Amino acid sequence: MTLRLFDTATRQVRTFEPRVTGKVGMYVCGATVQAPPHIGHMRSAVAFDVLVRWLKRTGLDVTYIRNVTDIDDKIISKSAANDTEWWAWAAINERAFTDAYDALGNLRPTFEPHATAHILDMIELMDRLVERGHAYQAGEGNVYFDTRSWQSYGSLTNQQIDDALPSEDEDEVSLKRDPRDFALWKAAKPAEPATAQWPTPYGTGRPGWHLECSAMAKRYLGEAFDIHGGGLDLRFPHHENEQAQSKAAGYDFANVWMHSAWVTQGGTKMSKSLGNGLLVSEVLENTRAAVLRYALATVHYRSMLEWTPDTVADANAMWDRFSGFVDRASEVVGDVSFEEVAAAELPAAFTDAMNDDLNVSVGLAVVHEHLKAGNSALASGDTKSARTHLVALRAMLDTFGLDPAAWSQEAGDDKSARALDSLVASQIQARVQARKDRDFATADAIRDSLAAAGIVVEDSATGARWSLA
Numbered sequence: 001m002t003l004r005l006f007d008t009a010t011r012q013v014r015t016f017e018p019r020v021t022g023k024v025g026m027y028v029c030g031a032t033v034q035a036p037p038h039i040g041h042m043r044s045a046v047a048f049d050v051l052v053r054w055l056k057r058t059g060l061d062v063t064y065i066r067n068v069t070d071i072d073d074k075i076i077s078k079s080a081a082n083d084t085e086w087w088a089w090a091a092i093n094e095r096a097f098t099d100a101y102d103a104l105g106n107l108r109p110t111f112e113p114h115a116t117a118h119i120l121d122m123i124e125l126m127d128r129l130v131e132r133g134h135a136y137q138a139g140e141g142n143v144y145f146d147t148r149s150w151q152s153y154g155s156l157t158n159q160q161i162d163d164a165l166p167s168e169d170e171d172e173v174s175l176k177r178d179p180r181d182f183a184l185w186k187a188a189k190p191a192e193p194a195t196a197q198w199p200t201p202y203g204t205g206r207p208g209w210h211l212e213c214s215a216m217a218k219r220y221l222g223e224a225f226d227i228h229g230g231g232l233d234l235r236f237p238h239h240e241n242e243q244a245q246s247k248a249a250g251y252d253f254a255n256v257w258m259h260s261a262w263v264t265q266g267g268t269k270m271s272k273s274l275g276n277g278l279l280v281s282e283v284l285e286n287t288r289a290a291v292l293r294y295a296l297a298t299v300h301y302r303s304m305l306e307w308t309p310d311t312v313a314d315a316n317a318m319w320d321r322f323s324g325f326v327d328r329a330s331e332v333v334g335d336v337s338f339e340e341v342a343a344a345e346l347p348a349a350f351t352d353a354m355n356d357d358l359n360v361s362v363g364l365a366v367v368h369e370h371l372k373a374g375n376s377a378l379a380s381g382d383t384k385s386a387r388t389h390l391v392a393l394r395a396m397l398d399t400f401g402l403d404p405a406a407w408s409q410e411a412g413d414d415k416s417a418r419a420l421d422s423l424v425a426s427q428i429q430a431r432v433q434a435r436k437d438r439d440f441a442t443a444d445a446i447r448d449s450l451a452a453a454g455i456v457v458e459d460s461a462t463g464a465r466w467s468l469a
Helices: 039-057 073-081 086-103 119-131 170-175 209-221 232-248 289-297 309-333 338-343 348-355 360-380 383-398 404-412 415-436 440-452
Strands: 004-007 012-015 023-028 061-066 135-137 143-145 182-187 205-207 224-231 253-260 263-265 455-460 463-468
Touching: 004 253, 023 039, 023 209, 039 061, 039 086, 039 224, 039 253, 039 263, 039 289, 061 209, 073 086, 119 135, 119 143, 119 182, 119 209, 119 232, 143 232, 182 209, 182 232, 205 209, 209 224, 209 232, 209 253, 224 232, 232 253, 289 309, 289 404, 309 360, 309 383, 309 404, 309 463, 338 383, 338 404, 348 360, 360 383, 383 404, 415 440, 415 455, 415 463, 440 455
Parallel strands: 023 061, 023 224, 224 253
Antiparallel strands: 004 012, 135 143, 143 182, 182 205, 455 463
């Protein structure tokens, strides 16, 4: 079965055919670094990370671009409110995003371009649009895209131009030919810092949000590329405007458009502006990173994820089942290398599910089948079968970025984790010796003290093992 993906532009699931055989060019709108990331931001990041992993797993060479919007209205206003230079404010929040991406196990993009590093590319694109009659200058420093000059405007979101909402540049509406025209370049304002201004043939100012992504996509992926992704909230106006200006410039732009759904609370989209955003840093204070990733990665990317008090608890329980099996099976059959997991042939039912628009729910059902069979094999002493299911389970979870062995290794690199492991191991060894000496009172006391500290000791045929309660 070949890969099929839902294309937002055509509103149907289509067979995915790369423009260049064996290669994929993919652009995903990254962070506007005005504030630290909440889990809604990570939903999109994890969703497209799973897509990248799957494309690579099928043998494709992926060029993955995820931009950083490091200049916009909110960055300037929030930095001023916090008495910080706008570029410093952007850098602080960019680091917070990078930390969150890394904590959740996202692969690094091939390139992560910054808007402020591509001003010349934006001016070049703007010049081209003006020359073609699709953009106009209005006053010193303002340049707008003429939406009515492009007959296909609205095609991405399936709306007529007269039904489209006015652009967000409300303070400049008097300069526009039409309220729906959007800013390619914004004139410098007296209250804004001089460092947030660049000279152009049209006057000094700074770029509009939409122009940035079109220019960066062309720089790194060319005039045409395979996939453009982002959160569902970016369909309009951002992606609609991106497509309009790029195609009006004469570029084919994206072949497939993909959008990930939101994280909601009480049916309302999670966002900082609504005050219901759960910061990733706060969630990770009480939740293991692997558990948070599990909660975000195992819901279909086009399905809304309703965040409730049970979300983390359910993910925690399932993660413990998977990681517990991997630990137990590895003790019995020996370690399985990451190279073997990466090269393992995936179950056909799982491959079919992932090729069906990344149907992770059906794929996860196949993982559960192997978990059940693997546990049965361990119980019956069938080590050969247990190993087969162990490799298959880890390989499938690896496509979600959730191979328990990889996360266990990562946790093992942490100094505090190593210290805890050493202390608990010494207590378990003392308990083993006490039992050999038939000093059961001491053995029980050690076990009880560990339990009081939230550490569960489990005896097995291969020895005692421990886990956090």
